[in-house]
Amino acid sequence: MNKTYKIMTFGCQMNENDSEKLSGMLKAMGYTPIEDERKAGVVIMNTCSVRENADVRVFGNLGAFKHYKEDNPGMVLAVCGCMMQQPAIVKQIKDQNPQVDIVFGTHNIHRFPELLANYLVSGKRTIEILDDDNGLVEDLPVDRRYPFKSYVSIMKGCNNFCSYCIVPYTRGREVSRPHTKILKEIENLAEDGCLEVMLLGQNVNSYGNDRTDQYHFPELLRDVNQIDGIKRIRFMTSHPKDLSDEVIDAIATSDKVCPSIHLAIQSGSSRILKLMNRRYNKEQIIELVQRIRNRIPDVAITTDIIVGFPGETEEDFQETIDVVQKCRFDSAFSFIYSKRSGTPAAAMESQISEAVKHERLNRLLDCLHDISKGQNAGYQDQDVTVLVEGKSKHNEKRLSGRTMSGKLVNFDGDMESIGSIVTVHIKQAKTFSLDGEAIES
Ligand code: SF4
Structure with a gap:
C-alpha cells in the first residue's frame, strides 16, 4: 500500500493551520509526506473560497487528477476546506468529478482518519459536511512546518458578516478555545523549542466574547507573555471595531508581544465602509491608528484594502488614499474586489469595471509603496x-x-x-x- 501523502493548501493561515493538523494526523497514521502529488497514495486539496477565481483554480487542479489517477490508480483524492461548505460546489464535485473520493468540510477535519479508513474499507465515495461542529476539537496531532515558530488557533468562525465575505457562511459563528487549552498548547510548544507563536483567529480582538469566564484577548496576551521559552507573540487578524484600549495596552506592556498589528481597514470611505457592513468610519480609523501609535511608538501597522467595491466612486477611492496617507501603513495587502456568490455584495448594483479597478489598484500601490519606503527608512543604520x-x-x-x-x-x-x-x-x-x-x- 502506498502510504505517502501530499496536502495542497490554498488560502489563508487558518487553512495552513488546518493542513498542519491533517499532516499531523496522517503522520500519526504512518504516512510520510511526498513532494510529487502524482505519486502520492493520499492527496488532500484544502480549498479556499474567499475569491471566485480560487474556485476556478481548484476545479482546474481537480481536472488534472483524472489523468494522474490513470497512472496511479490506488491514489485517494480528498477535498476539504471552505469551498466544501457551499452546497453548489459539493454538488459540482458529486456530479462532475468522479475522481474525488472523499469530501469533508471545515467543521470535521478531525474526522479525516475515520473518513479515510471508511473509504479504504468500503471503496465507496465518502462525503461528510457538517453545518457546525458545536465547538472545537482539542489535542489533534500537529505537524509543524517550522520547529521555531508555530500557529496557534485561538478561535474559529466569525460573527461579522461583512457584505463581501463568505467566511461566516463557511466557518460558522465565533467559537473561542478555552484559555487553559491555549496556554497548555503554547507551554508544550515552548518545551519543544518553539520561540514564536502566531495567535490566529478571523477577529482575535473578540476572543472570549462567546464565553462566560470574562477572560478576553488582553488577558490571553498577558498570560502567554509569562510563558518561559516563548520569545515572540504575534496575532492576526484585528478588526478595527474591536481593537480596544485594553488590547492596545496589553500589547504595549507585554515585552514579548510584537509591536506589529495587522489592522484590516478595507476602505477609507465611510460610505463604502457602511456598504461593506464594517461598522466603523473613516474618522474612527484615523483616530484609532493615532491612538495605537501614541501608545506603542515603535509599532508597525499593516492593513488589507479592497479597491473597486460595488458603487465605489473616484471620491470614495480618494478617501482611501487619504486614510492611507494619514495612517502611513507599513505595508498593505491590496485586493481588487471580486464577487463571491452568496454574499450580499455580489448582488449589489454598480459593479465596477475591471479596467477601473486595475487602474485604481495601481494608483493605490504607488501610494502604499512610497509610504513603505519612508517607514522602512527609519531602520537605516539601526x-x-x-x-x-x-x-x-x-x-x-x-x-x-x-x-x-x-x-x-x-x-x-x-x-x-x-x-x-x-x-x-x-x-x-x-x-x-x-x-x-x-x-x-
Ligand atoms: S470580519 Fe468580515 S472580512 Fe473578516 S472574516 Fe469576518 S466577515 Fe469576513
Whole structure:
C-alpha cells in the first residue's frame, strides 16, 4: 500500500493551520509526506473560497487528477476546506468529478482518519459536511512546518458578516478555545523549542466574547507573555471595531508581544465602509491608528484594502488614499474586489469595471509603496533583533528573518543561526525589505 501523502493548501493561515493538523494526523497514521502529488497514495486539496477565481483554480487542479489517477490508480483524492461548505460546489464535485473520493468540510477535519479508513474499507465515495461542529476539537496531532515558530488557533468562525465575505457562511459563528487549552498548547510548544507563536483567529480582538469566564484577548496576551521559552507573540487578524484600549495596552506592556498589528481597514470611505457592513468610519480609523501609535511608538501597522467595491466612486477611492496617507501603513495587502456568490455584495448594483479597478489598484500601490519606503527608512543604520527563518529566497548564501515589528530582513550571517534570534545591523532600507549583516551580540 502506498502510504505517502501530499496536502495542497490554498488560502489563508487558518487553512495552513488546518493542513498542519491533517499532516499531523496522517503522520500519526504512518504516512510520510511526498513532494510529487502524482505519486502520492493520499492527496488532500484544502480549498479556499474567499475569491471566485480560487474556485476556478481548484476545479482546474481537480481536472488534472483524472489523468494522474490513470497512472496511479490506488491514489485517494480528498477535498476539504471552505469551498466544501457551499452546497453548489459539493454538488459540482458529486456530479462532475468522479475522481474525488472523499469530501469533508471545515467543521470535521478531525474526522479525516475515520473518513479515510471508511473509504479504504468500503471503496465507496465518502462525503461528510457538517453545518457546525458545536465547538472545537482539542489535542489533534500537529505537524509543524517550522520547529521555531508555530500557529496557534485561538478561535474559529466569525460573527461579522461583512457584505463581501463568505467566511461566516463557511466557518460558522465565533467559537473561542478555552484559555487553559491555549496556554497548555503554547507551554508544550515552548518545551519543544518553539520561540514564536502566531495567535490566529478571523477577529482575535473578540476572543472570549462567546464565553462566560470574562477572560478576553488582553488577558490571553498577558498570560502567554509569562510563558518561559516563548520569545515572540504575534496575532492576526484585528478588526478595527474591536481593537480596544485594553488590547492596545496589553500589547504595549507585554515585552514579548510584537509591536506589529495587522489592522484590516478595507476602505477609507465611510460610505463604502457602511456598504461593506464594517461598522466603523473613516474618522474612527484615523483616530484609532493615532491612538495605537501614541501608545506603542515603535509599532508597525499593516492593513488589507479592497479597491473597486460595488458603487465605489473616484471620491470614495480618494478617501482611501487619504486614510492611507494619514495612517502611513507599513505595508498593505491590496485586493481588487471580486464577487463571491452568496454574499450580499455580489448582488449589489454598480459593479465596477475591471479596467477601473486595475487602474485604481495601481494608483493605490504607488501610494502604499512610497509610504513603505519612508517607514522602512527609519531602520537605516539601526541594530534590530531578527528571528532567523531560513535562507534568503533570492540568494542561498544569505539568511532571512523578521524583526519584532515583522519587517523582512535579508542579511549575511551564520547558517547555523537558522531558528535562533540574532542581532542584525541594517545597511540598506528598501521598499519591501531591509538588508543587513549579523553582528556579534
Ligand atoms: S470580519 Fe468580515 S472580512 Fe473578516 S472574516 Fe469576518 S466577515 Fe469576513
